[in-house]
Amino acid sequence: MAESVPKLTVGETLRSIGRILAGRPHVPPALAGNELLRIILDRRSLRRFASRPLGEDVFSAILEAGRLAPSTVNLQSWTFMSFTAESWQSTFGRAIPFEAQRGVIVCGDAHRYRAALETFPRSPLVEYTIAVTNASLAAMNMSIAAEALGVASVMLSETGRSGLLDVGYLKEELHLPEGVFPLMTIVFGYPGTAPPPMPPKLPLDEICFADGKYHETDPDVLREWMAQMTAGYKAMRPLSSFDSQLAIYESKIGQAEEDLTEMVFGRGANEAE
Numbered sequence: 001m002a003e004s005v006p007k008l009t010v011g012e013t014l015r016s017i018g019r020i021l022a023g024r025p026h027v028p029p030a031l032a033g034n035e036l037l038r039i040i041l042d043r044r045s046l047r048r049f050a051s052r053p054l055g056e057d058v059f060s061a062i063l064e065a066g067r068l069a070p071s072t073v074n075l076q077s078w079t080f081m082s083f084t085a086e087s088w089q090s091t092f093g094r095a096i097p098f099e100a101q102r103g104v105i106v107c108g109d110a111h112r113y114r115a116a117l118e119t120f121p122r123s124p125l126v127e128y129t130i131a132v133t134n135a136s137l138a139a140m141n142m143s144i145a146a147e148a149l150g151v152a153s154v155m156l157s158e159t160g161r162s163g164l165l166d167v168g169y170l171k172e173e174l175h176l177p178e179g180v181f182p183l184m185t186i187v188f189g190y191p192g193t194a195p196p197p198m199p200p201k202l203p204l205d206e207i208c209f210a211d212g213k214y215h216e217t218d219p220d221v222l223r224e225w226m227a228q229m230t231a232g233y234k235a236m237r238p239l240s241s242f243d244s245q246l247a248i249y250e251s252k253i254g255q256a257e258e259d260l261t262e263m264v265f266g267r268g269a270n271e272a273e
């Protein structure tokens with residue numbers, strides 16, 4: 001049975017933080033010098049950006065990496081709503097998160113290809129899933145391209161009416177047609193701080209199976225993971241906690257579920273049996 005977030009003693013907190021700090025990517029020494037691999041493995045979500053402006057050429061290269069991402073049947077089922085700090089402020093009446101220089105709201109888009117391709121089978125859930133998959137790949141391409149150009153980023157689902165949990169609000173605000181749904185915001189900027197330590201990542205042998213069978217995760221590994229998540233949150237955000245982060249999700253997820261159900265399955269879907 002799933003357990004709740006653990007309450008840690010000071011000793012347990014310190015031990016967990018020690019383990020986070022000791023976490024490193026595992027790469028065979030012969031491959032450690034590969035530049036792209038290093039960029040992928042060293043990428044960290046950053047939540048403090050410098051005031052140094054991001055040039056138009058740099059930002060358009062990041063968007064280009066999104067445009068060229070792979071997609072199912074090359075459907076390119078995504079839309080990027082792009083913002084400067086100023087246009088974010090004027091659109092949403094609030095500051096861009098973390099004083100970033102640029103933001104992109106990445107949307108799944110099962111609307112555009114319809115105008116060109118009537119014959120793609122209609123299936124709201126499959127089309128939604130395809131669009132989510134493709135748009136997420138584009139998002140990751142942008143994030144990695146940014147990293148390669150020395151630009152940091154963080155993807156957001158809940159910060160200040162800008163992500164997946166704000167679907168209803170964003171649909172209105174951004175005039176999104178039927179079949180277009182916001183998935184996440186990515187904000188970009190030059191790093192305003194050193195990268196944080198690698199957050200606790202599950203060991204490869206708990207998430208990758210080579211014997212053709214799924215295996216339940218070792219409960220001790222799960223407990224250790226949650227202990228590190230709890231301790232790591234406290235260390236990074238002393239005024240917040242992993243618990244309060246989960247509470248934000250709990251408070252917003254019901255409305256988001258309703259809004260998304262309506263977006264994917266159409267008006268009235270929430271009333272259906």
Ligand SMILES: Cc1cc2nc3c(=O)[nH]c(=O)nc-3n(C[C@H](O)[C@H](O)[C@H](O)COP(=O)(O)O)c2cc1C
Pocket residue numbers: 043044045046047154155156157158159163184199
């Ligand atoms: C789709 C998505 C949504 C996320 N939403 C948030 C968010 O709302 N707020 C936040 O601070 N971080 C958010 N993150 C960043 C994650 O917390 C972060 O990726 C995770 O802790 C792992 O850290 P890393 O990116 O440094 O490996 C999000 C990441 C993804 C992929």
